[in-house]
Amino acid sequence: MSETKYLETHEWYIVDGDKFTVGISDYAQGELGDIVFVTLPEVGQEFSKGDAIVEVEATKTVAEAYAPMNCVITEVNTNLETEPELINNDPVGDGWMVKAEIKEMDDSGMTYQQYESFIS
Amino acid sequence: MSDLKTTSLYEFHLSKDSKMIDFAGWSMPFSYDGTLKEHNYVRKSAGYFDVSHMGRLRLSYSQIEEINYLICSELRDIENTKALYSIFLSESGTAIDDVIFWKFEDDLILICNASNTVKIKNHLDANFITYDDLTNKTDLIAVQGKNAISIVEEMMPIPDKFSTSKNSIYTYARTGYTGEDGVEVMLNQKDTLEFIQQLEDKGVMPCGLGSRDTLRLEASLPLYGFELTDDISPVEAGLKWTLTNKSDYMGKKIIDEQIDTKNHKYLKRFKLNAKQIARTGTVCNSGNVSGTVTSGNISPILGHPIGFVLFETNPPDNLLEFDIRGNLVEGNLLDKRFLN
Structure with a gap:
């Protein structure tokens, strides 16, 4: 498994072979406030880099999480359907959103240190 | 900052x-x-x-008659130990601000929305009412x-x-x-x-x-800037119960007309049957009458999204269809408050 990387749109992703896992950053969940509902994609759906893959409803606002690279969804975190607060409580762990097969590798995200200086 | x-x-x-x-x-x-x-x-x-952050103005009791003319409720007749929710109206019957008065033997405390403190002070100045800004x-x-x-x-x-x-x-x-x-x-x-x-x-x-x-x-309570604005009257906002003023008051003519003709906007409560939140500005339809959401969020106690929606005319159908970012989501108008 490679290093966890971050996007300017506040997703994290981690590449593992020909797949990756994606979620939103701790900073993002803090800005959104309490997450009350998550709309997940279907397994098998194809996305291009930058497409909205997940919609997150929070008490403060609604936000989308974007695909970090071209991909096909292989697994969604169905726990989020009943426990969307997992994203608030453990955004980079149990609050992961989807796993996907990489169609075109693009590991150009920021390291945690780079992301930290980006958000500060 | x-x-x-x-x-x-x-x-x-x-x-x-x-x-x-x-x-x-x-x-x-x-x-x-x-x-x-x-x-x-x-x-x-x-x-x-x-x-x-909310505005707090102390007003002398001696000005109660003049203040009573500017609001839609009866401030004079209630006991000197009461609090009163009321609305300052413009000449056209729309809300300048919704406020609380705390009535005491010797003075009145007026509590207004932070966004309207300057507007209320200007309105009092224009009507020769003096106050101490606390x-x-x-x-x-x-x-x-x-x-x-x-x-x-x-x-x-x-x-x-x-x-x-x-x-x-x-x-x-x-x-x-x-x-x-x-x-x-x-x-x-x-x-x-x-x-x-x-x-x-x-x-x-x-x-x-x-x-x-x-x-x-x-709690089904309005927020100024959303359910009440410079363009919405208390009749339209479903706040007819505040119209207790026994004398003439600013905007009364329009208010009486609205009650008489029923020809006005209608603010209603709704609930959604899905999990998406219909937020401020979301458009919905009741039959052929369209409305715009003024406030919407999840009800943590009820577990589903709720909100207020403003229609241009009286909505004909309790069944609503919301356009939430391109998805059609069904909802219902509610006669009762969200919580009992």
């Missing part, structure tokens, strides 16, 4: 790691522990809110919740609901904006931290404007 006004508790909020937001030109706490948790503190126990000299703390009264009664005598009281430290009323029982307490800034410390020692939790908004929405 430097242009934002702060309450005397600003440093205190920061010390509690509050998430701050810009609200009506003030830097105010949005949340401390999270909006849903804070919502539940109030519904299940008790919370306190720094609402010192906003920057005092703080206002709302203590709200199921257990709020039993906790606060150890600190001050509790008046009847919608009644006022004062002593050497506290000027207060048994009022609020959450749908729960509680008090709103005005006090000198030097006394505020000690008051809050006492509340915290008794288990009252700090709550921010995020939960204040979800609580007031769930």
Whole structure:
């Protein structure tokens, strides 16, 4: 498994072979406030880099999480359907959103240190 | 940031790691522990809110006749120990602001929305009503919740609901904006931290404007700028119960016409049958009448999205269809309040 990387749109992703896992950053969940509902994609759906893959409803606002690279969804975190607060409580762990097969590798995200200086 | 006004508790909020937001030109706490948790503190126990950004004007009792002309409710006839929710109206019957009056033997305290303090002061000036602006000299703390009264009664005598009281430290009323029982307490800034410390020692939790908004929405209470504006009358906002003024008042002609003809906008409550939230500005249809959501959020207690929607004319159908970012979502109009 490679290093966890971050996007300017506040997703994290981690590449593992020909797949990756994606979620939103701790900073993002803090800005959104309490997450009350998550709309997940279907397994098998194809996305291009930058497409909205997940919609997150929070008490403060609604936000989308974007695909970090071209991909096909292989697994969604169905726990989020009943426990969307997992994203608030453990955004980079149990609050992961989807796993996907990489169609075109693009590991150009920021390291945690780079992301930290980006958000500060 | 430097242009934002702060309450005397600003440093205190920061010390509690509050998430701050810009609200009506003030830097105010949005949340401390999270909006849903804070919502539940109030519904299940008790919370306190720094609402010192709200305008507070002291008016001499002798001006009560002139003030009564500017609002749609009867301020003169209620007892001198009562609190009154009312609305300042324009000549065209629309809301300048919705406010609370605290009535005492010798004076009146007018509490207005932070976003409207300047507007209300200008309106009073234009009508030759004088006032002492207490906003920057005092703080206002709302203590709200199921257990709020039993906790606060150890600190001050509790008046009847919608009644006022004062002593050497506290000027207060048994009022609020959450749908729960509680008090709103005005006090000198030097006394505020000690008051809050006492509340915290008794288990009252700090709550921010995020939960204040979800609580007031769930309690079916309007928020100025959304359910009431310079373009919406109390009749249109479903607040006919506030029209108790027994004499002539500014805007009365239009208000009477609206009641008579029923030809006006209609603000309604709705619930959604899905999980998506219909937020401010979302368009919906009731038959061939379209409406726009004024406020919408999840109801933490009911577990589904709720809100207010404003229709141009009386909506013909209780079944609603919302366009939420391109998806059609069904909802229903509600005759009753969200919570009983």
